[in-house]
Amino acid sequence: MTKESSMIKRNPEGTRRRILDAATEEFRLGGYAGARVDCIAKRAETNERMLYYYFGSKKKLFIAALEHTYDAFIAAQSALQLAGVPPEEAIVLYIRFIWDYYAAHPEMIRLVNNENLHHAEHLRESTIRTSFMPVIGVLEDILMRGAASGVFRAQVDPLRFYLTISALGYYVLSNRYTLAETFGRDFMQPDERALVQLAHTEMLLGYLRSAVGNSTGP
Amino acid sequence: MTKESSMIKRNPEGTRRRILDAATEEFRLGGYAGARVDCIAKRAETNERMLYYYFGSKKKLFIAALEHTYDAFIAAQSALQLAGVPPEEAIVLYIRFIWDYYAAHPEMIRLVNNENLHHAEHLRESTIRTSFMPVIGVLEDILMRGAASGVFRAQVDPLRFYLTISALGYYVLSNRYTLAETFGRDFMQPDERALVQLAHTEMLLGYLRSAVGNSTGP
Amino acid sequence: MTKESSMIKRNPEGTRRRILDAATEEFRLGGYAGARVDCIAKRAETNERMLYYYFGSKKKLFIAALEHTYDAFIAAQSALQLAGVPPEEAIVLYIRFIWDYYAAHPEMIRLVNNENLHHAEHLRESTIRTSFMPVIGVLEDILMRGAASGVFRAQVDPLRFYLTISALGYYVLSNRYTLAETFGRDFMQPDERALVQLAHTEMLLGYLRSAVGNSTGP
Amino acid sequence: MTKESSMIKRNPEGTRRRILDAATEEFRLGGYAGARVDCIAKRAETNERMLYYYFGSKKKLFIAALEHTYDAFIAAQSALQLAGVPPEEAIVLYIRFIWDYYAAHPEMIRLVNNENLHHAEHLRESTIRTSFMPVIGVLEDILMRGAASGVFRAQVDPLRFYLTISALGYYVLSNRYTLAETFGRDFMQPDERALVQLAHTEMLLGYLRSAVGNSTGP
């Protein structure tokens, strides 16, 4: 046997990874209940037994897929270099990053939706949930710098504002197919999406710039 | 058999309705794949056979549940009486209606999420999809009256604006559990929800009132 | 469809019974762990699903088989008519009944052995265990009548004496195959068995008749 | 690697022995079908592969455990020094030895029961079965000396009498749990067991001493 073929056969890290990727894809397509372990194994080009060898159960595999997906999102946000960028410019880049990340990773939306169906029971058993909060610091820094330089209103709660940004990007992707069916328009098509994003960005910037009121009360 | 007991036993419309309600609840709890026909039958206080007698298959039952859910939403919107209300007041009422409806009908969010998981395949087989579009007229009327009276900017696409409103209400409810787990805050709790809605309403109104630019491009 | 064939197809009590009989046989052959539900179903000429329809689980089916087996043994003992028979004659009939019952029902020995392997966990969940004690009354009556008429020693504990009788019949059957292998003699063969039973009966009668000492101490 | 650690790791005889002991225990707990090779490996503090390295298969491991158990019993009997002891005293010591050995080695009873479940198929493939017969010589010697000196009846078949002794000790241990459950009394508890043994010993001695009749017929 050549070194190459043996590397394919005996490759613990590779097998583990192929199973994780296959699981993420199958869970995306059918949700937790809809995914089949034999389909995951087949897609990973291994057998069902290895799935249990590496992950223990379908549930633990779902948790691993969820964690991996969250991990990647957190890592991408942490890699953002916006410290030296002027606040107004930075917030636009941040908003676009979030929306583009969602668009580029539809598996995240499906997994998170499924997780909400199960009242986040898998996430509760995971340690990843504690890793998310610190990431909000990226947005918090932009908002604080904007408020300090007078271009943004003060006292905008960063977590609530993150929610608003997230909502506007998430909804269009999550509901893409029902929206297309009920309204006959695909809001994820480049032209349409650009227009929606333009309006949303304008709305968010308008809100941050406006002086009257703030989101946390008096 | 006495007349009374036969009236209890033989109640076609009642049985059909109990099955539909039970199905809606089970599909909400576990999605299409996660719901079990015997659980639906048990919840409806009938037997599995009746489910097939009235709806033909699990899939057709899901379609019926989805249609019923959409129907109710469409009916509620159509019943809104905002024709005589000044635009600024009307839009606030409309926004609140949408968000409150979502909050009061979590089954809709779960069913729609599930439907998107399946690329809206059930909706495609349904006639209900054509009933949704006309409803946008309610919002369109408000926006047109606002633009005509000069309080709102012109040329706001009503469908896109509906999307924005919907997104802000949908996201918080759809992602309620993962948000609570990752951020330690339940955004559906009355106090928290009121603050989020206040900020969002202010943002939407700010956008409509602003004169510069519009949502459909230059 | 003729009446006969329909009786085979739709026969709840018959199906239940066939499953129970098949299960008893498979549990006898392989023990609890060794028995296979698909083999039970096949032997019962039905499908695995019916097994769960009627009994709920493999474990509950084992309990049912065990109960059924104990039930039959209890019923057979209760049917013994020894009240008017002289004590010495009655005890011989009783002893022979026990040993012959064991020989005629090897499934009981195997099921009971298996149950002891599992520390009687199934029996503990059953109500049958309370039905056994009263049956000892049959033996108790014989011993009391024998003591009263002076042919048997007094104060023989009926439960302990039942144990002794049972042990002598049980062991030869339970260990039939290992005994045959290690000693080259099948103690269940008619001739051999008759000799063993003769000796054992003589020994038991000798003990009962002897005046010195008793089984419960001074 | 240091000399010490390598001595711990590389210990063929130790590993083999640990596997055999672990197997005996697991087979005792669950029978052949109920025992799991990974549990045996875990209990032996090694891996499943070693089990196959040393014993070839689960079946051969069971045979080895059975042989080892029989071996120990045979060795213990062979070690008995009763040649110079008067027959009446010797038979009491012998009886007590058998019953105490059973009580001290419950794994033997479970393994033998399991072996009978499988019609002694493993024993048949083993050479140990031929080792058992000669051991009966110990009992035969006592009976012959007793008959010669006139304290015991003549022509008692030693094998059949071994069976009787064995049965009385075996049954109480083998059926310990079902007896406790059905009669509410644990016949292996010291006080209870002493009384049962006393009665049984008296009965056996009474039989040997009696002059009338014999166990092999006219």
Added chain:
DNA sequence: TATGAATGAGCATTCATTCAT
């Protein structure tokens, strides 16, 4: 209209065993 009985394919999971190092 209603219901208990029946079905076969499929489900997640575990089995004893072997491979490659």
Added chain:
DNA sequence: GATGAATGAATGCTCATTCAT
């Protein structure tokens, strides 16, 4: 001698669905 990785066939059990009354 020892080990982690890999496998295919089974395991107990559940699925949506249909039959017969």
